[in-house]
Amino acid sequence: MTALCVWGGTPEEAERRAGELTGHFAGDEYTFTRPRGEQENLWHGMLPGTRTPQVMAQYAQYLVARDFAMAGPFTGSGLGDATGPLFGLHLAGGGVRPVLTDWTRGPRENTSATAAFIGELGAGKTTAMKSAVYSVLAAGRRMRGGTRRGRAVIVDRTPRQEWLRYAQACPGETECITIDDQAAVSLDPLRTFTGREAQRFTESFLTLLLGLAPMSDEGIALSEAVEVVLAEPHPSMRVLVEELTNRGASGDTHSAMAARRLSAVRRKDLARAVFDESLPVVRGSSADTLVFSVSSLALPTKSELRGGGDRLDKMEFEKIFGRAVMYLIAALSRKVAYADLDEFALVVWDECWWLTSSPEGLALALELVKDGRKHNAGALFGAHDADDIGPDADENGQILRGLIPRKFVFRHTDINLARRALRFLGCNPDDEDLLTLVTTGLSPNSPDLSDEERAARAGECLHRDLTGRIGAMQVTLPADEQAVAHIHSQPMQSAAT
Numbered sequence: 001m002t003a004l005c006v007w008g009g010t011p012e013e014a015e016r017r018a019g020e021l022t023g024h025f026a027g028d029e030y031t032f033t034r035p036r037g038e039q040e041n042l043w044h045g046m047l048p049g050t051r052t053p054q055v056m057a058q059y060a061q062y063l064v065a066r067d068f069a070m071a072g073p074f075t076g077s078g079l080g081d082a083t084g085p086l087f088g089l090h091l092a093g094g095g096v097r098p099v100l101t102d103w104t105r106g107p108r109e110n111t112s113a114t115a116a117f118i119g120e121l122g123a124g125k126t127t128a129m130k131s132a133v134y135s136v137l138a139a140g141r142r143m144r145g146g147t148r149r150g151r152a153v154i155v156d157r158t159p160r161q162e163w164l165r166y167a168q169a170c171p172g173e174t175e176c177i178t179i180d181d182q183a184a185v186s187l188d189p190l191r192t193f194t195g196r197e198a199q200r201f202t203e204s205f206l207t208l209l210l211g212l213a214p215m216s217d218e219g220i221a222l223s224e225a226v227e228v229v230l231a232e233p234h235p236s237m238r239v240l241v242e243e244l245t246n247r248g249a250s251g252d253t254h255s256a257m258a259a260r261r262l263s264a265v266r267r268k269d270l271a272r273a274v275f276d277e278s279l280p281v282v283r284g285s286s287a288d289t290l291v292f293s294v295s296s297l298a299l300p301t302k303s304e305l306r307g308g309g310d311r312l313d314k315m316e317f318e319k320i321f322g323r324a325v326m327y328l329i330a331a332l333s334r335k336v337a338y339a340d341l342d343e344f345a346l347v348v349w350d351e352c353w354w355l356t357s358s359p360e361g362l363a364l365a366l367e368l369v370k371d372g373r374k375h376n377a378g379a380l381f382g383a384h385d386a387d388d389i390g391p392d393a394d395e396n397g398q399i400l401r402g403l404i405p406r407k408f409v410f411r412h413t414d415i416n417l418a419r420r421a422l423r424f425l426g427c428n429p430d431d432e433d434l435l436t437l438v439t440t441g442l443s444p445n446s447p448d449l450s451d452e453e454r455a456a457r458a459g460e461c462l463h464r465d466l467t468g469r470i471g472a473m474q475v476t477l478p479a480d481e482q483a484v485a486h487i488h489s490q491p492m493q494s495a496a497t
Contacts, residue, residue: 001056001060003042003046004021005043006018006021035055035058038053038055041055042055077090077097079092079097079099079463080099080100081101081105083100083102084100084105084135084139085100085102085135085138085139086100086476087101087131087135087475088463088474089474090472090473091471091472091473091474092471099463101406103132103136103378104136104150104344104376106405107344107373107374107378109466111373111405112378113346113377114369114379114403114405115378115381115404115406116381116389116404116406116408117129117381117383118382118383118384118409118410119384119410120384120412120413120414120417122445123411123412123461124410124411126350127475128408128461129348129380129382130163131478131487132346133154133380134170134171134480134483136151137172137289138150138171138478149343150288150344150346151344151345151346152288152289152290152345153290153292153337153347154167154291154292154347155291155326155349155350156291156294156295157295157299157350158295161295163348163350164176166483166486166487167291168486169480170288170480170483172287173287173288173289174288174289174291175286175290177292177293178294179292179294179296180297181269181296184279185281185282186274186277186279186280186282187281187328187329187332188275188277189331190226190229190235190240191281192281192335193335197331197335199223199226199227201328201331202226203219205324206324208320208323208327208358208360209324210222210258210265217254218254218257218258218261221252221255221258222244222258225240225244225255225258226240236277240262241263241266244256244258244259244262245259245263265317265321268317270318270321274328292333294326297322299319299326299354300319300322302353323357327355327358327361327364330349334364334367334368337368337375338375338377341375341376342376345376346379348382349365349379349381349382350380352383356388356389356390356391356397356400362390362391362394362397365381366399366400369400369403369404385420385421386421386423386424387420389401389404405464405466405468406463406465406466407464408462408475409421409425409438409462409463411443411460411461414439418435418438419435422438425470426468427470437462438462441460442472443458443459459476459477460473460474461474
């Protein structure tokens with residue numbers, strides 16, 4: 001037998017809903033009865049773990065297979081994809097069921113393969129991103145008219161190179177490009193890119209590096225010089241400096257000032273990765289995972305970026321240079337991910353505020369989300385706040401957040417950040433039950449819990465899957481001891497391994 005319950009703020013509202021429910025099923029020849037005087041017993045009979053009351057037994061029916069199958073459309077508690085590697089366990093809807101996630105599904109079904117992971121420090125978002133990368137690298141190797149593989153391009157800003165060490169423990173080969181004063185490869189955008197991309201990325205990089213407005217007199221002079229240099233057989237930053245210097249010597253004061261600025265940058269030791277023509281350029285990579293290790297690059301804080309104006313003008317050169325080079329690395333990540341349409345690639349931008357804090361970087365991130373489907377690629381964004389992924393005050397930021405289909409929200413003990421995370425997920429940010437769940441119910445970190453209890457609850461989150469379904473889940477670790485040994489970022493965990 002089946003029992004259904006309606007509710008209402010008043011008896012009249014409950015009666016109205018009962019009538020609507022009865023009328024709805026009557027159209028399909030289903031009838032419902034309401035035993036008088038047994039409403040309380042029926043209510044208790046619907047609760048889990050209770051003894052079936054006699055009134056329910058009186059309405060027992062035997063269903064043939066056809067009738068039972070017709071009840072299917074009225075039930076559903078799925079989460080994730082129909083196929084794919086195990087990514088987690090579904091914790092809502094009764095019981096524990098697997099959550100499969102096929103990261104390559106998006107491009108095949110004309111949607112995005114991008115996902116966002118949001119949570120406070122230590123909530124588990126980076127571990128979840130690493131599990132996603134493992135799924136792509138391990139499950140991407142398959143035979144379909146030839147060997148196809150999954151690839152990853154990762155920007156590792158951690159001083160301990162935790163992403164690099166993890167990538168080396170995953171299936172496939174790993175290549176690392178380190179950006180510091182001993183750089184072994186060139187990031188010169190005039191040598192690395194071609195055509196319109198070279199023009200665009202060079203100008204955006206230099207306007208960030210030199211603090212120029214694109215439509216200022218110096219910015220226009222710089223743009224004109226870049227166009228001329230790209231028409232030459234062997235364009236490079238050195239050739240650009242010479243072109244600007246020659247223009248300045250001919251009386252173009254704006255070109256002379258741009259040349260002076262660039263020459264000042266060229267003398268810095270960190271600038272070797274951009275100005276040294278003896279270094280080979282990054283053309284691509286045959287490795288399964290390409291890691292840009294950039295812990296030596298200093299970056300401005302978010303408060304410094306919000307200050308704008310004078311604060312940016314007075315910022316240390318190392319931070320200005322780091323911000324500009326990080327944009328260049330993001331552009332290179334996009335190029336590598338787009339290199340082969342037959343190979344699915346994920347670009348990993350953890351703590352992604354460094355990219356989206358500038359209009360140029362935000363536009364680049366938005367472009368990858370929009371065009372990734374056409375190039376069989378996607379991106380993983382990691383952040384503490386949804387505003388770090390796409391600033392709410394910026395129209396492009398709002399668009400970027402709206403175009404990300406897969407979303408994961410981990411623990412946020414701060415109530416304001418929890419509200420913003422729920423809004424980003426598509427839930428009511430003022431729902432008290434959801435706020436309690438996000439602030440205290442997901443992977444609780446209470447001192448009253450033992451280490452074993454906290455470990456058993458690690459990885460809990462709210463997930464919005466590719467079809468828009470929302471549910472609670474727990475991210476599982478890869479079934480690979482070598483990868484798991486390097487997946488955590490806690491110092492004690494690393495010391496133990």
